Amino acid sequence: MPEAIRQSDDTPAPVGRRERKKAATRQAIADAALRLFLERGYDDVGIREIADAADVSTTTLFKHFPVKEALVFDQESDLESGLLAAVRERAPGRSIPDALREHALRHRRAGAGSDPRFTAFLELVNSTPALRDYHQAMWLRHTAALAQVITEESGRPAGDPACTALAHFALEAPHAARAHDDPQEVITRAFDLLDSGWRNLTRDGNDRTGPV
Template structure:
C-alpha cells in the first residue's frame, strides 16, 4: 500500500471516529441536556477513552458544535474561489438560499436536534456567539485576501460582519420557525422574502436606508 493510500485510510478512520463520538455526544445531550452530561460519560458511551475524546474535541462545547468548522471552511473557499464577476454578497446570498433549500424545506433533523440542545444551555448559547465572531474573522481574512485590501483596512471586516450577520439572522429565524413547528411552506416564503429584501438593500447600498422624508 502506498504512503498516500495509507494516509487516506488513516484520515478516513479518524473522521469516522470523530463522527461517532460526536453522534454519541449529541444523543446524550439531547436525552439529558448538555450541562448534565460529562465528557467521561460521552467517552464511555462511545467506547473510547476520555483522552481520545479530547484528542478530537479540545472542549466539551466542541462536541455540541461538531461539523461547524466544515461549513465555515466551505464558505471561506467559496469566497476565495468565487468566479470572475461574482461579488462577496453573491456568495452569501447563495449560502442563505442553500440553507433554506437544503435544511429548512426538508426540516433537517440533525440541525433541529442541535438547536434544541443549544436552546436549553446558556453555556452553548454564549459559545455560539463567540463562534460567530470567530467565523466573522475568518470571512474578513478571505475578503481582504481576494480584494487586495491593505492590512490596516477596516472595510473587509465591516463588509464581512454585515453579510455574516445578515445570513446568521435569517438562519436563526429559520431555526426558531422550525422549533416552533411553524407551517413549513409559510416559513420558507417568509425567509426567502426577508433574504431577498435584505440582500437587495445591501446590494444597492445603505445610503438611503432609514432616511426620513
Template sequence: MATKAKPGLRERKKQQTRLAISQVATRMFIERGFDHVTIAEVAEAAEVSVNTIFNYFSTKEELFFDRGEEGVEALCRIIKERREGESALDALHRVFRQVVKGDSGPLRVQNMKPFIATIEASPALRARARLLLEQSEARLAQTLIEETGLQPDDPTARSVAAMVMGVWWMLIQDLQARVLRDEPDSKFRPALLRLGERGFELLRSGIGDYCLRKKSPPPPAK
C-alpha cells in the first residue's frame, strides 16, 4: 500500500497558521459568544490581517467549525474503510459502539460543553451546523453510489443516506443535550448506547446488507 507523502515545509507552516488562528478565534467565541466577536477582533488577537484570515477561512462560521470538512467526510471514511464481509451499516454500527463504549478513546465531554453551548447560543452557528448535516448526507449518498457502482441518480443511495443521517443526527443531539445537562459518564453512555442500538436495529430492518464488501476469494492452492 502506498504511503501518503508528508506535507512540505510551506504546507506545514500554512497548517500551523490556520490552527493558530482557529485556536484564538475559538477561545474568543466561547468566552464572549460567537455573535459578539468580529473578524477584525480575531485578526488583532491572532496578530494577523483580516485578509490573512480570509485566506484560510471563507466565512466566520467556517472559522468556528474549522474541522467541519472532517465531520462531513467522517461517515464516508468509515464506509470506505469497512472490513471484508461488512456492509455500510455494519461498519457504522461497529464504530458507534467503539466510540460510546470508549474502545476508540474517551469521549472528552468536559471539552465539548463550551463548544456546544456556544453553538446553541448562536442562530448563525445552528444554521451552519444544519448545513454541515445536509452536506454530510449528500456526501454519504455519493460515497454509497461510488462503493456500489450504481448510477449517479440511484434513489437507493439517497434514501439510505437520509435514513442513516436521521439516526446519526438524533444521536448527536441526544449526546449534546446530555453534555449540557452535565450528566455523568456512568449515565450518558448507557443511555446513548441504548438509543443507538435501537436506531441501528430499525435501520437494519430497512437497509439490511446494502453496500456489502464481499470477502476476497482465498488464493488458489499451489
C-alpha cells in the first residue's frame, strides 16, 4: 500500500534496535514490490526481482511475506488493529456504528488525493484476480474480528448474527462507495442506516453499555 496512506490510529510504543531493523527491512521489501508491480504489473514481476530490488535474499523476503500477494497488503494487521480500536476506544455514549463511521471517513480523507499512486494501487488490486481473491479472504477475516469486538463491547450473545451483519456492512460501505461521485456522502448515509437499525435493535436491554 502507498506509504502516504499507511495510517495508524495509535502512537506506537518505543521499540528496540532489532525491531526497528526488522520493520525497516519489511518496509523496504514492500516498497520495492509495490513500485515494481505498479511499473510492470503484478504477474510480470518475480519474487527474485523484488528481493534484489530491496537488497535482501528471497529467504528474508519470505520471512516477512509468506506469499506474493501479502506484499501488496503489508499494512493489513495495522489497519485491523485500528478498526478494532475504533470500537473499543470510542467515547462514552457513542454508538458502535457512529464510531465505525468516523473511522471510515478518517481513512477516506487520509487516502483521497494524498498520494498520486493511490488510484494506481486500487487499479492494481481490482485488475489482478490473485490480489482480488487475497483481499476478499482478508476481508472475511476482518469481518470475524470486528464482529467479535462488537459482541464483546455490546454485551450481546456470542455468535449473534446482528454483530456479524453490522461488521460486514461497516466494512463493505467504504468499498461500495468507491464507484460513486461523492464517496464521503455514501459512507455517511450508509452508516446512518446502520446506526438507526443498531439503536432499534439494542433497545431490548441486552447491551451492558447503554447506547452502543
